[in-house]
Amino acid sequence: MAVVLLIVLSGLVLVVAAGVLHKNDIETELDDVLGLQRGALDPSQDEARSVMADKAVDLAGQAIEVMDSKRSLRDLLERAQVPLRPGEFVIVVIGGALGIAALLLMLLGSPPMAAAGALASVLITARMVRRRVSKRKKAFEAQLPDALSLVASSLSAGHTFLRAVQMMCEESAPPLAEEFGRLVAETRLGYNVTEALERMAARLQIRDLDMVVQAIRIQQTVGGRLADLFHTLSDVIRARDEVKREVNILTAEGRMSAYVLAGLVPALFLMMRLLNPTYIKPLYSGTGLFILIGCACSVIAGVFAILRMVKIDI
Numbered sequence: 001m002a003v004v005l006l007i008v009l010s011g012l013v014l015v016v017a018a019g020v021l022h023k024n025d026i027e028t029e030l031d032d033v034l035g036l037q038r039g040a041l042d043p044s045q046d047e048a049r050s051v052m053a054d055k056a057v058d059l060a061g062q063a064i065e066v067m068d069s070k071r072s073l074r075d076l077l078e079r080a081q082v083p084l085r086p087g088e089f090v091i092v093v094i095g096g097a098l099g100i101a102a103l104l105l106m107l108l109g110s111p112p113m114a115a116a117g118a119l120a121s122v123l124i125t126a127r128m129v130r131r132r133v134s135k136r137k138k139a140f141e142a143q144l145p146d147a148l149s150l151v152a153s154s155l156s157a158g159h160t161f162l163r164a165v166q167m168m169c170e171e172s173a174p175p176l177a178e179e180f181g182r183l184v185a186e187t188r189l190g191y192n193v194t195e196a197l198e199r200m201a202a203r204l205q206i207r208d209l210d211m212v213v214q215a216i217r218i219q220q221t222v223g224g225r226l227a228d229l230f231h232t233l234s235d236v237i238r239a240r241d242e243v244k245r246e247v248n249i250l251t252a253e254g255r256m257s258a259y260v261l262a263g264l265v266p267a268l269f270l271m272m273r274l275l276n277p278t279y280i281k282p283l284y285s286g287t288g289l290f291i292l293i294g295c296a297c298s299v300i301a302g303v304f305a306i307l308r309m310v311k312i313d314i
Contacts, residue, residue: 064090079203080132081175097121110284112292136175137206143176144208145234145241152230161226162187179204194220208237240314247312254310262303265295 064073064086073086082089101118105111147168154164166184169177179200186196197213212233219229272280282288 058087062087075203076129076133079136079205080129081136081178082129082132093122093125096125112284112289137204140175140179140204141206141208141237141241143172144206144212145237147172147176147180148212148230148234148237152227152234155227155230161193208240211236244314247314251310251312254306258303258306258310261306262299265299 068074068086071086073089077084077086077089084092097118100121101114104117105114108114150168150171151161151164154167155161159167162184165180169181169184172180183193183196183200186199187193191199194213194217197216201209201213215229215233216226219226269280283292
């Protein structure tokens with residue numbers, strides 16, 4: 001009976017998630033035309049959704065607003081370029097977790113394993129979103145020195161700053177072209193150039209970009225050649241990137257050790273589950289559950305400690 005209820009519930013949630021994603025395919029085209037981020041759109045645009053999807057998204061959005069007053073989830077989705085609002089994202093994640101739990105419950109017949117699979121799917125999804133943010137951040141940081149040099153060359157040729165940024169966007173690839181293109185669009189809507197730069201720096205949370213914004217603000221106050229300033233910033237950022245690469249090489253062994261230790265325990269558990277299921281059957285009840293929870297916590301704590309030791313800010 002529990003299996004049937006879980007399957008039905010997961011099916012309903014997945015139907016809502018499918019409706020949300022289907023509607024997003026249409027709204028994404030409008031986002032591209034307006035140059036907006038999907039996570040920043042007004043929730044009043046949800047009127048065209050089906051009743052089921054609309055109510056589910058509204059309830060999830062209200063719950064997130066209560067629990068996440070700082071709107072960190074919305075900012076995270078916007079930085080990751082995930083075309084979903086927080087409520088939609090939660091619905092999709094819950095649907096996937098319930099579907100995985102139902103599948104594991106049918107295959108293994110173990111409620112603890114099904115709950116662990118659902119929890120793992122949520123954690124993996126959160127990790128994937130943060131990894132996407134980190135990937136876009138690293139790509140932006142790698143493109144920024146060349147972009148500053150290109151803008152400086154355009155300024156030396158007599159172009160205005162906004163025209164130089166437009167030309168740089170035409171020559172650059174995402175994510176840098178997307179973010180600076182949004183900056184140009186915001187200036188057309190009435191924002192000051194410095195305000196638009198500050199909004200982009202706050203959204204991306206990149207130290208090099210913060211340094212660029214601060215330098216531009218100082219230049220506007222005291223004067224000077226903006227082209228020379230950009231050339232200097234480009235050289236400084238390139239020098240810092242070289243140091244970062246050397247540090248990453250020196251700490252690669254520690255990070256690999258953390259990944260191996262994190263994957264070793266679940267790999268051995270699954271191997272024993274397949275080769276001799278009765279051997280680990282006592283872990284599914286009583287004291288065995290506390291042992292499994294303790295092992296998971298110790299592995300997570302060990303990986304966290306190793307990654308913290310090899311993380312060096314430059």
